[in-house]
Amino acid sequence: MEIKIMKNILAANQNKAEEIKKLLSQKKILMINLIGAPGAGKTTLLEKTILSLGKRFRMAVIEGDIATDIDARRLQPLGIPIVQINTDGACHLESTTILKAFDEFDLTDLDLVFVENVGNLVCPAEFDIGEYAKIAISSVTEGEDKPLKYPLLFREAKALLLSKTDLMPYTDFDKTGFYKNVKNINAELPVFEISCKKNIGMELWINWLTQITARIKK
Amino acid sequence: MEIKIMKNILAANQNKAEEIKKLLSQKKILMINLIGAPGAGKTTLLEKTILSLGKRFRMAVIEGDIATDIDARRLQPLGIPIVQINTDGACHLESTTILKAFDEFDLTDLDLVFVENVGNLVCPAEFDIGEYAKIAISSVTEGEDKPLKYPLLFREAKALLLSKTDLMPYTDFDKTGFYKNVKNINAELPVFEISCKKNIGMELWINWLTQITARIKK
Numbered sequence: 001m002e003i004k005i006m007k008n009i010l011a012a013n014q015n016k017a018e019e020i021k022k023l024l025s026q027k028k029i030l031m032i033n034l035i036g037a038p039g040a041g042k043t044t045l046l047e048k049t050i051l052s053l054g055k056r057f058r059m060a061v062i063e064g065d066i067a068t069d070i071d072a073r074r075l076q077p078l079g080i081p082i083v084q085i086n087t088d089g090a091c092h093l094e095s096t097t098i099l100k101a102f103d104e105f106d107l108t109d110l111d112l113v114f115v116e117n118v119g120n121l122v123c124p125a126e127f128d129i130g131e132y133a134k135i136a137i138s139s140v141t142e143g144e145d146k147p148l149k150y151p152l153l154f155r156e157a158k159a160l161l162l163s164k165t166d167l168m169p170y171t172d173f174d175k176t177g178f179y180k181n182v183k184n185i186n187a188e189l190p191v192f193e194i195s196c197k198k199n200i201g202m203e204l205w206i207n208w209l210t211q212i213t214a215r216i217k218k
Numbered sequence: 219m220e221i222k223i224m225k226n227i228l229a230a231n232q233n234k235a236e237e238i239k240k241l242l243s244q245k246k247i248l249m250i251n252l253i254g255a256p257g258a259g260k261t262t263l264l265e266k267t268i269l270s271l272g273k274r275f276r277m278a279v280i281e282g283d284i285a286t287d288i289d290a291r292r293l294q295p296l297g298i299p300i301v302q303i304n305t306d307g308a309c310h311l312e313s314t315t316i317l318k319a320f321d322e323f324d325l326t327d328l329d330l331v332f333v334e335n336v337g338n339l340v341c342p343a344e345f346d347i348g349e350y351a352k353i354a355i356s357s358v359t360e361g362e363d364k365p366l367k368y369p370l371l372f373r374e375a376k377a378l379l380l381s382k383t384d385l386m387p388y389t390d391f392d393k394t395g396f397y398k399n400v401k402n403i404n405a406e407l408p409v410f411e412i413s414c415k416k417n418i419g420m421e422l423w424i425n426w427l428t429q430i431t432a433r434i435k436k
Contacts, residue, residue, distance in 0.1 A: 037255045037256040037257060037337070038255040038339050038360050038364055038367065038368065039255060039357070039359060039360025039361050039364065065367055066340065066367060066368060066369070067366065067367060067368075067369050068363070068366050068367055070363050070366065070367065089340075089344075089370065091309060091338070091340040091341050118340065119255070119339065119367070119368075120309070120338055120339070120340055120341075121256050121337065121338070122284065122307075122309040122336065122338055122341070123309050123338075123340070123341065126307075139257070139359065141257060141357065141359040141382065141385065142256055142257025143257050145286070145288050146256055146257065148285065148286050148288065149256065149283055149284060149285060149286055149288065149337070150256065150284060150285075150337075151284070151285050152307065164359065166388070167359065167385060167388055167389070170384070170385055170388055171385070172415075197390075
């Protein structure tokens with residue numbers, strides 16, 4: 001499938017988040033906004049998640065990146081519609097560009113849209129792109145203090161993926177401290193411990209995602 | 219030693235970078251602006267670097283963080299002057315705040331100032347804070363594509379630290395690909411492979427830093 005590459009449209013005063021929410025609600029589509037640091041494992045998570053969901057849902061991906069289409073090309077073999085947005089230096093995706101990306105999809109033929117935001121724990125958390133849920137992803141190699149140091153994302157997120165758990169034995173990651181920090185910022189936040197590489201812990205995340213997507217379709 | 223905690227002063231039109239450069243040049247102080255993703259190992263690098271340099275230079279640290287003083291407290295046992303700047307949500311440090319932080323130091327008694335910027339590969343690269351050099355740090359767990367995906371930082375940096383090399387055997391990090399990507403963005407960029415945890419590769423980095431600091435003092 002061909003990848004459409006778009007530029008980010010910067011239009012700070014033209015917030016289209018509400019328009020997107022209405023459109024998605026009409027079409028009964030769930031949109032996920034995946035946010036994590038550079039190298040947290042966002043693309044690998046999408047790859048494994050889309051493969052796991054298989055034929056259960058009709059899916060599409062919007063890839064946000066500053067300068068390349070590396071991630072979109074990685075996902076291309078999955079055979080689902082992908083739009084790559086290049087932000088040309090900007091640190092997050094905006095609703096105006098997301099709405100424009102929808103022109104490339106057949107919205108009558110979709111259940112689930114994944115947005116992979118620019119790798120950044122700060123700015124993407126500040127912008128509503130009309131998503132149903134922001135999902136945070138943080139790898140064990142980043143350390144246990146991230147919820148305290150980047151509180152907005154962990155407060156805004158509807159789920160948290162603790163990724164690269166296969167590396168835990170080789171790091172000083174303090175799991176008890178991590179859960180304490182998460183609780184401190186957002187006591188209700190569900191946490192899924194996963195290793196995409198070793199295929200560990202994916203079922204609970206896939207279950208969670210399946211349930212909220214199915215709820216929207218009703 | 220007591221840690222002074224300051225708030226970021228947002229004043230986009232009041233660029234003090236030139237004023238800082240003049241001041242540092244008069245006082246013969248070298249200022250390093252350390253930039254990396256969340257969890258790349260910036261604080262650990264500072265810790266090990268300051269310990270290694272020992273009594274060779276008189277040093278100080280300016281810690282940038284959105285919400286906490288975790289990193290400043292980690293460095294406190296080193297017994298050097300530390301100022302913690304909390305940006306209150308902002309994604310980078312600005313020159314106005316850096317200049318203000320200097321009020322807390324005795325500039326006649328310093329050779330080297332380390333600034334640890336907010337964990338973010340995008341925004342901090344765009345702002346001149348009057349530093350002598352931006353130093354990029356990227357860990358092997360982030361993958362080999364970061365130079366391509368965040369080109370500005372790798373173009374602006376005067377040195378690149380590839381950190382957490384002790385984790386290399388447990389990841390799919392493509393070292394040849396990494397060097398190809400670095401070359402593609404900035405062919406002149408010196409790269410130092412380090413593991414702060416295992417104390418591997420620190421000598422070349424310390425040598426490089428010692429040489430440029432000594433040059434400024436002349």
